[in-house]
Amino acid sequence: MRRSPLHEPEAVVALATEVVRRPGFRLVGMMAYEAQIAGVVNKGHPVIRRMQASSATELAERRGRAVAGVRRLAELEFVNGGGTGSIESTRLDESVTEVAAGSGLFGPHLFDGYTRFAPAPAAAFALDVVRRPTIDIATVLGGGWIASGPAAADRLPQVVWPQGLTMLAREGAGEVQTPLLGEAARTLHVGDRVWLRHTKAGEISEHLDAFAVVEDGRVVGTLPTYRGERKTFL
Template identity: 50%
Template sequence: MTLSTSPRPRALQALLHEARATLGAPPYGLLDLDAVRANARELTRRAQNKPIRIATKSIRCRAVLDELLTTPGYQGLLTLTLAEALDLHARGYRDLVVGYPTTDQRSLRRLADDEAACADITLMFDCAEQLDFTDAVLPPERRPMLRVCLELDASWKAGPLHIGVRRSPLFRPDQFRSFAAAVARRAGYTLAGLMAYEAQLAGVYDGGHTPRAYGVRWMQRASREELRARRAAAVAAAKEVFEPEFVNGGGTGSIPYTAADPQITEIAAGSGIYAPGLFSRYRDLPLRPAAFYACPVVRRPAPDIVTVAGAGWVASGVPGRDRLPTIAQPTRLHFVANEYAGEAQTPLQGPDAHTLAIGDLVLFRHAKAGELCEHINEFVVVTGDAGMDRWPTYRGDGLVLQ
């Protein structure tokens, strides 16, 4: 079923209405645990027996991380920051890879003071300047060995065209080998793993029959062929220097392709657990919307318009309508053209406005996954038709990622 025809958001909306007296002030975060579990199973099916390392920035809730880590097929965490990795390690989590280079001096010093954390946390590097920065903060003779993951630029380039995200400067296999050798010669570091995130395959939606959609699908076919050969060459080049413990790649949108690559030993994924609004624009991604937020109707400026408090939680990325939240319930509402989603208020227009009273809740889906959790302190967690719990987000735990 599609979201528009499924009764599930209506049932969640009704349960949330009934629980409002005990929840405090809106807006509310809402998590459908049955959908979370169904999505978790679907991702492991698509991963074809390769373990999934959980991309924590797409989750940002420890109780959901715990749920996934007890699900067969999930192993290890890919964190956004070193501070996050250290916080999770202090709470008992192990096998953490920091997905981005760090210049957080305070966290680097905390890491150096904790030999166990140094053994369990792997840092990301892709240039000598990052090593120089780290050594200036933590001279090698004053700290334990630091575990290193090298990142390959997995974007697609055709002449002057660059498709993908601008992450690592290491694009060619010979560059990858040279940097691996430079790290191996450097005191205080131990090479642990490799990463190549194909954002143009995992993070670009391909659904529809527009010229853009056909162009995206053509680009992705070409990119898949190029990356398969280049990644194999890069891994082989790195293996001339060291034997990696893991080779990480992928994201929710590219799991089948990434899983089929024989070089890959694990897949990074997280967004698919919540199945945010952008995922409705992908082809062949049978996931269930699991994370919502609810805002109350506070005004009725016209018979066919209601205004809700807040709701304007716009996603990061290239500005556009696809970064706006999706109205999940009631379904026959749309944004007002000259206002759209606002920080203080959001007017909504359509036939279902006639059915809403002051105080009624409207359900939204954020365009992205974990970014929702930067706005809420907890999820109201619904299981089945009535079971309900409350799970703090990172924000509710006092952890802010950026």
């Protein structure tokens, strides 16, 4: 991931030195993201799992040296590390004070492909059927909520209910409409709802104003997204 040009402890310390010498700046924290562990599915990929295990061992030593070097320059309030897919290894790194969970809090379907992290799906969204172009196709309104990363099927929303629905290969999920094919489509009518899971957390949070909090089948509250708070960062 091309998130930062800083990989070696010496480079991190050099940046920290520049920060603390500038008037008006105060260095209070560090953040490291191990994308090769946290952001790569590994179920069914033994080579990837071996790479990740080896990387976690090497990373703990390298990040530890970087943090120790920066702590000699500034009193850090936090050292953030990891991501949903690397919670198990990042929490063992003594140089890290907090672990980022990110998308995994919602249990999106990307994490169905991880061996050590198997959250229960905690979020979904519903789209209304608006057309029936053929007897075995039901078209829902919208749906083109695509996750970041290389454009591929694993970045599309996943239809979860009714079961037996698939997206058309030549259309996928569209910003205007999403045709769904399958035996279950024969039973759907205009106005019915189809439920989907998102791939990550970002795309659903960028499209919705709030999440409904459900407990025992009842909506017990709502939580605003940044969009719902009228904040736009992207």
